[in-house]
Amino acid sequence: MLAKLRNSRELSLAVVIVGISVVFSFINPSFFTLGNLFNIARASIELGIFAIGVLLVIISGGLDISFMAVAAFSMYVTTKLFIETGWQSPISIMFAVSTAIGILLGLVNAFFITAFKLPSFIVTLGTMNLFRGILLAMIGTTFLVDVPKSMIAFSQNHLVTVENSNGSTSGLHIGFLLVIIIYILASLFLKYTTLGRSIYAIGGDAVAARRVGISLNRVLCFVYAVAGGLAGFAGLMHTAMFRMSVPSDLVGNELMVIAAVVLGGASLTGGKGTVLGTFLGVLLITIIGNSLTLLKVPSYWQQLVMGVIILAGISIQYKQKKAKTAVAES
Amino acid sequence: MSQKLIELKGISKSFYGVKALDNVDFSVEAGESRCLIGENGCGKSTLIKIISGFYEPDGGEIFINGKPYKKLGTMEAIKEGIQVIYQDFSLFPNMTVAENIAINAVMARNRKLINWKEMRDMAAATLAKLGISLDLNRMVADLSVAQKQLVAIARAILQDAKLLIMDEPTTALTLKEISALYKIVEVLLQKGIAVIFVSHKLDEVMAISKKITILRNGKNVYDGDIKDLDKRKLVYYMTGKEIEVEPYTFVPTSSKPLMEVQNLSLAGHFSNVSFTLLPGEILGVTGLLGCGRTELAKALFGLMPATGGEIFIDGVPAKINSVQDAIKNGIGYVPEDRLTEGLHLEETIGENSLLCVIDKLVGKLGNLDKSKMKDQMERGLNSIKIGGMAYGKPAKSLSGGNQQKVVLVKWLAAQPKILILNCPTVGVDVGSKSEIHNILKESARTGKGVIVISDDIPEIMQLCNRTLLMSQGRMVSEVVNSETTVEELERMLVQNYAVV
Numbered sequence: 001m002l003a004k005l006r007n008s009r010e011l012s013l014a015v016v017i018v019g020i021s022v023v024f025s026f027i028n029p030s031f032f033t034l035g036n037l038f039n040i041a042r043a044s045i046e047l048g049i050f051a052i053g054v055l056l057v058i059i060s061g062g063l064d065i066s067f068m069a070v071a072a073f074s075m076y077v078t079t080k081l082f083i084e085t086g087w088q089s090p091i092s093i094m095f096a097v098s099t100a101i102g103i104l105l106g107l108v109n110a111f112f113i114t115a116f117k118l119p120s121f122i123v124t125l126g127t128m129n130l131f132r133g134i135l136l137a138m139i140g141t142t143f144l145v146d147v148p149k150s151m152i153a154f155s156q157n158h159l160v161t162v163e164n165s166n167g168s169t170s171g172l173h174i175g176f177l178l179v180i181i182i183y184i185l186a187s188l189f190l191k192y193t194t195l196g197r198s199i200y201a202i203g204g205d206a207v208a209a210r211r212v213g214i215s216l217n218r219v220l221c222f223v224y225a226v227a228g229g230l231a232g233f234a235g236l237m238h239t240a241m242f243r244m245s246v247p248s249d250l251v252g253n254e255l256m257v258i259a260a261v262v263l264g265g266a267s268l269t270g271g272k273g274t275v276l277g278t279f280l281g282v283l284l285i286t287i288i289g290n291s292l293t294l295l296k297v298p299s300y301w302q303q304l305v306m307g308v309i310i311l312a313g314i315s316i317q318y319k320q321k322k323a324k325t326a327v328a329e330s
Numbered sequence: 331m332s333q334k335l336i337e338l339k340g341i342s343k344s345f346y347g348v349k350a351l352d353n354v355d356f357s358v359e360a361g362e363s364r365c366l367i368g369e370n371g372c373g374k375s376t377l378i379k380i381i382s383g384f385y386e387p388d389g390g391e392i393f394i395n396g397k398p399y400k401k402l403g404t405m406e407a408i409k410e411g412i413q414v415i416y417q418d419f420s421l422f423p424n425m426t427v428a429e430n431i432a433i434n435a436v437m438a439r440n441r442k443l444i445n446w447k448e449m450r451d452m453a454a455a456t457l458a459k460l461g462i463s464l465d466l467n468r469m470v471a472d473l474s475v476a477q478k479q480l481v482a483i484a485r486a487i488l489q490d491a492k493l494l495i496m497d498e499p500t501t502a503l504t505l506k507e508i509s510a511l512y513k514i515v516e517v518l519l520q521k522g523i524a525v526i527f528v529s530h531k532l533d534e535v536m537a538i539s540k541k542i543t544i545l546r547n548g549k550n551v552y553d554g555d556i557k558d559l560d561k562r563k564l565v566y567y568m569t570g571k572e573i574e575v576e577p578y579t580f581v582p583t584s585s586k587p588l589m590e591v592q593n594l595s596l597a598g599h600f601s602n603v604s605f606t607l608l609p610g611e612i613l614g615v616t617g618l619l620g621c622g623r624t625e626l627a628k629a630l631f632g633l634m635p636a637t638g639g640e641i642f643i644d645g646v647p648a649k650i651n652s653v654q655d656a657i658k659n660g661i662g663y664v665p666e667d668r669l670t671e672g673l674h675l676e677e678t679i680g681e682n683s684l685l686c687v688i689d690k691l692v693g694k695l696g697n698l699d700k701s702k703m704k705d706q707m708e709r710g711l712n713s714i715k716i717g718g719m720a721y722g723k724p725a726k727s728l729s730g731g732n733q734q735k736v737v738l739v740k741w742l743a744a745q746p747k748i749l750i751l752n753c754p755t756v757g758v759d760v761g762s763k764s765e766i767h768n769i770l771k772e773s774a775r776t777g778k779g780v781i782v783i784s785d786d787i788p789e790i791m792q793l794c795n796r797t798l799l800m801s802q803g804r805m806v807s808e809v810v811n812s813e814t815t816v817e818e819l820e821r822m823l824v825q826n827y828a829v830v
């Protein structure tokens with residue numbers, strides 16, 4: 001187990017995270033305060049939930065780029081629904097509705113991918129525009145700022161709160177606990193269920209998976225439905241945290257999530273990826289974003305730095321993989 | 331007389347009016363090793379697919395353990411213990427050995443949860459039963475081809491296989507691995523499991539199987555003991571014609587070497603390789619997998635430039651650091667893996683045949699000249715008989731042997747002075763093989779130099795006039811083919827292996 005961990009991607013990623021944190025804490029002493037760690041946790045919630053959906057799709061050998069459009073659609077429709085009906089429901093029901101919408105949209109993806117045997121990238125490129133178009137053309141373009149009370153309450157629902165040196169307060173948001181629960185469940189699911197292993201099997205070799213008797217269509221429907229559901233969930237999280245629903249939001253940030261998952265060791269050729277790796281990938285990207293903000297780096301420069309880090313991370317990963325296969329072949 | 335494990339009577343199967351199988355009888359007894367042999371397109375794979383339940387025959391009867399089946403489904407076939415090990419093994423590279431071995435059995439149980447300990451125990455017990463030692467925790471992607479094959483066998487056995495069908499099992503194995511495989515097969519046979527080898531490697535067939543079925547054009551043309559057949563008869567049954575095997579006789583026309591290689595080295599792969607190649611020679615390079623033979627070919631063609639030593643072409647020192655350099659020096663290379671390195675499978679046969687001379691087929695404006703292209707296609711592709719050929723059909727529609735002929739046409743079009751071929755007839759049936767040999771002999775007679783890399787000793791003996799033997803990255807000996815025999819050369823090959 002230890003030996004396995006030693007040359008694993010997770011360990012090298014953890015080392016990088018610790019290294020970067022140490023460097024940042026030298027530059028900015030406020031990095032290692034509890035308040036800032038809570039801020040990082042809060043910032044990682046959305047990215048973290050999206051990443052699990054993306055991870056499942058990537059393991060199955062596909063690539064979904066529609067999830068942000070799904071999230072925007074689900075959150076906006078849900079928020080509009082609750083505002084217009086005036087139903088002051090608990091936040092959990094809102095999450096359930098948004099998730100359900102996400103699942104439906106995910107099934108639309110699954111339908112085109114399984115029924116017409118189309119590459120998932122192409123299908124989701126199409127549905128991304130479709131969902132976004134329907135949302136903006138038919139449902140609404142106005143910002144919803146007068147969100148239900150339960151959303152406002154949720155945005156301030158902290159497990160613990162600390163006071164920062166400048167007098168402001170930071171809290172560990174309850175959403176982070178939800179992320180941890182989702183990660184534990186996803187991890188158990190992928191490791192200990194036949195369905196979870198089937199996803200790896202399909203990503204590893206679809207023909208072989210069919211010969212084992214795995215129903216590709218069923219498994220893929222599940223994968224895209226879950227990815228859609230998680231996107232719907234994360235979308236509502238986005239609306240609740242910012243206390244407003246902006247229909248043109250989110251879309252455009254897909255690649256950041258995919259980058260986090262790939263940095264975490266998932267292979268775009270399918271069959272590979274772990275929940276722990278994804279968690280670390282999400283953490284790394286969040287920490288870098290957070291630190292650059294603390295250092296008052298302008299956001300355009302942040303994008304540049306992020307791009308460099310993603311390219312470097314992925315290049316190193318492929319280099320390692322190549323070296324490994326070279327050893328195996330010799 | 332023991333009970334027939336599986337018996338097929340009068341099986342016929344047509345695809346779009348073409349008879350793939352015509353009234354074929356076929357049977358296997360428990361614990362029997364039978365070889366199913368025939369040229370590409372003879373109906374072997376159709377027969378296998380009927381036995382494993384993928385195809386439903388148009389006519390005929392299937393009995394398994396005496397029980398008649400009107401229609402055999404894949405699940406029923408598996409339940410009856412029929413397991414096919416495909417050439418690609420159908421393994422999951424991203425999973426461990428243990429999971430790969432146990433996954434089918436686990437999936438078949440239809441449970442929702444995975445018990446990892448049970449899975450590992452099952453895998454370990456199966457490997458122990460077969461006398462295979464493999465690390466259960468290794469990723470299948472990191473295994474050698476031979477090890478992957480063992481995993482596939484273990485997986486089949488774990489599913490209570492009674493009949494194991496192995497499709498071309500020895501194609502990518504070294505001699506040592508083949509003999510290890512045979513040992514495992516012996517274990518299986520002793521346990522009463524029947525094994526069908528689907529193959530077209532004649533020598534191996536003779537070594538491992540007791541019974542043989544030969545198919546030709548969808549008909550069962552021979553069914554019986556292998557010991558009653560000699561190689562000549564076997565080839566006759568397979569091809570329907572006597573193939574004259576005449577070794578190549580080299581008549582020197584010039585003493586000036588076409589190519590001279592001195593102390594060529596490639597760090598980590600081979601060192602101090604020296605040889606000369608005269609015009610009109612067919613030079614064999616042989617050695618076991620991993621001896622450096624492929625790397626030598628790649629170095630000569632600039633794919634993996636040499637790190638030391640010199641190459642002279644026509645007596646002039648030549649620097650070959652890239653493929654472009656090699657082509658400029660008149661060298662052509664037919665790679666080992668025609669599927670990934672030799673052909674554009676999706677493109678048409680005609681276009682594939684033009685690739686090496688495409689820059690000569692342009693019109694005045696730099697555009698491709700249609701009529702020049704057509705002329706070249708005709709010139710190239712009509713020089714060789716290619717079964718199933720039409721200029722506009724994709725290259726992937728051809729059988730292995732015919733694909734290889736297209737690769738040859740492509741390179742011959744560039745009229746290289748020196749042609750290097752890496753395992754030119756792997757996966758090619760007997761008939762096409764002899765045609766390919768004839769093409770090569772013909773080119774050599776026109777004064778080209780040919781270098782053939784192969785571990786198929788009978789092929790080396792037929793095709794080449796001189797042979798270099800490589801082992802562990804070194805050239806260990808050189809023989810003139812007319813002064814040696816297949817057996818002698820094979821012994822040298824294995825001996826060199828045993829020493830190191």
